[in-house]
Amino acid sequence: MTLAPDLAAPPARALDTPVLEIDNLVLAYKDDEAFHPVVHGVSFQVRPGEVVALVGESGSGKTTTAQAVIGLLAENGRLESGAIRLNGTDISTWSRRQLDAIRGSKISLIPQDPTSSLNPVKTIGDQVGEILKIHGRGDKKAIEARVIELLARVGLSRPELRARQYPHELSGGMRQRVLIAIAIALEPALIIADEPTSALDVTVQKRILDLIDDLRREFGTAVLLVTHDLGVAADRSNHLVVLQGGRIQEQGPTAQVLAAPRSPYTRKLLTDAPSLTKAQRPSKGKSTSAASDEYSIVVEDLVQDFSLGSGREKFRAVDGVSFKVRKGSTHAIVGESGSGKTTTARSVVAFQKPTSGRILVDGIDVTTLHGESLRQFRKKIQLVYQNPFGSLDPLQSVFQIIEEPLLNFGQIARKDRARKVHDILGRVGLPQSVLTRKPRALSGGQRQRVAIARALVLDPQVLVLDEAVSALDVTVQAQILNLLDELQQVLGLTYLFISHDLAVVRQISDTVSVLRNGRLVDSGTVEDVFLRPGSEYTRELIEAIPGTKTLSHA
Structure with a gap:
């Protein structure tokens, strides 16, 4: 496995004094009355024109390390020991005033979230x-x-x-x-890019990363790239630093680390990264006993208009979309923001009435439902949202969260409700001990498992998963995808999987519809669409998948 030629070597100036040198860095956060180390003896260098990627899961210490470099640690954080040298000068003990003089001129930050990083007024x-x-x-x-x-x-x-x-x-x-x-x-001599594209669609992500790389080549700028996406790191970095629990597991030239990872943790990250996995898994729809020639979802010529302001002008979000999903299989709807994929999903679960078209779920015409029939329909189809941090009530315990749908449908004895909650919790791989906890006491992966348990407690036939793994680290993402696979095998579930991540779609889906500006531009089996895309837009999406450069040179 080798890097693409344009990143195989940084400019010749990279042999000079490092722009950034981190030497045995120890960082700590204060919790109650004591400081607890979270970064333990981290050391690495970034030379002119070089891209060094810090990779690891949430809590690995990568963002904390980057914040320390630019002097932006949280108020409860401090540097315990070690050195941070910028162009040979140790800035680790500099005052805020001294750091202000070099922020922007010598060292700059590209933050993760452009929405909260810009002043709205x-x-x-x-x-x-x-x-x-x-x-x-x-x-x-x-x-x-x-x-x-x-x-x-x-x-x-x-x-x-x-x-x-x-x-x-x-x-x-x-x-x-x-x-x-x-x-x-x-x-500046150094740019710190902290997850600069994690919130962007795959094609926009590629354009932003291309731009950063153009600037690196033009100015000889050194780049410290903080990312949890190994596909991005593989394509865009010269040197890889793998962090876990605040400690470096291994580091070295990116091509070398990817080709022969020494650390078990690095090997696991590479195994779990869908963008670096060549093989698509076998079609689940053909292997599960629940799969059949019957269709669980049929969407015919779906049109969804929205009014613009108070006038008569309309915006067409979905324009004549049609697709079918076999029972026990997974169908993905992909596209960039604004493509109409989430609007389509909301129409399928009857959150909104379409302007025209027909939607059948297990033979029921969703567009004709209202009142009690619509309420009962909710038992057949459930939605799992993107963000496990925002989709769970922070005031409820896990038991209450999972139990709530049972309270909304019929008179079920308390004992039977408790048994159902305990059973479904075990099915999604969570210990009974979490039932008394609030969502804030759970990790992101645990929260998403709770969201899936809540969706399954009513024994639905269909799950609509709207970007259900996009907010998760690669290892947690792999665990949730494996869980979904297992649940589908055992329960014969049908999935409608909404995603902008084509690497994940390639891994989990049987069939796919590609939307652009509300219109269907490609559809078919995942294998056909990925190997023989029918539109230039689909081809562009596939080529923009992080890790594509690395795999093509493997």
Whole structure:
């Protein structure tokens, strides 16, 4: 397994003094009255023009390490020992004032969330220009010209217009480009990119990563890339540092680590990463006893319009979409944000009445249901949401969360409800001890298992999974996907899987529909669509999957 040629070696200047040198770094957070180390003796270097990726699960210490480099540790965090050298100078003991002088000019941060990182009441131009003003880079006219130049440099169309707009008027990918414009404004020697594309669609992600790589080559900038996505790290880095529990498990040239990982943890990460897995698993629909020639879901010529404001103007979110899902199989709907995939899913579960078209679930025409018949229909089909942190009531215990659907349907004896809750909890692989806990006391993977248990407690035939694993680390994601596979085998469930992650779709689905701007542009078995895409858009989506470069050079 080797890297793509354009990343095989950084520029010649990479042989000079490291831009960043982390030496035996120990970081700690204060909990109650004591400080507890969370990063233990971490050491690595980043040279000019080089991309070093810090990879690992949540809690591995990668973001804490990156925050320490730029002096942005949380208030309850501190550096216990070790050195942070920028161009040979130890900045680990510098004051806030000293660090402010180099933030932006010598070292910059591209944060993860463009929505919360930009000021909603200031124009884009003012926010990009602010760093130029702070560092005294020209008068008002010169700064305005530089702002337009930067916005154009990061690929924003009509930069003069974008400078006058506010963050809410831009898409997620455009907002992330604005953050990159701010980061490169003073041409720093080091850019820290903290999960810079984790919230973006796969094609937008590729464009952002291409942009960062172009800037690296042009300016010789060193990049510290923080990511949990091994596909991104494989494609985009020269050097890999694998963290677990605040300790380095192994590090080395990316191609070397991927080809012959020494650490069991690294091997597990690679096994669990769907974007680095060549083989698609066998079709579950053909192997499960529940699969048949019958269709569990039939969608015919679905149209969904929404009104714009108070006028008569309409926006067509879904335009004539049709597909069928066999019982006991998994059908994926994929596409970028705004493609209509979630709108389609909400129509299937009868959360909204379509403008036109027909939807059959187990032979029932969903579009004709209302009142009590619609309420009873909910027992047949359940929805598992994207975010396990927001979809569970923080005031309820796990037992109450799973029990609640049983209280909403019929008179079920308390003893029978308790037995059902205990049974379903075991089925999703959680210990009985979690029943008394609140969601905040659970990990992300445990919370998603609770959400799945809640969906299954009514014995539905169909589960609609709306980005149900996209918020999870790769190892936890693999555990949930395995759980879904097992549940489908045992219970004969039918899945409608909504996702923008084609690597996951390739791994879990039997058939797929590709949507773009509300229209169906490709459909068929996963194997046919991935190997022989019928549209240029589908081909672009597949080529944008992180890890594609690495696999193609394997």
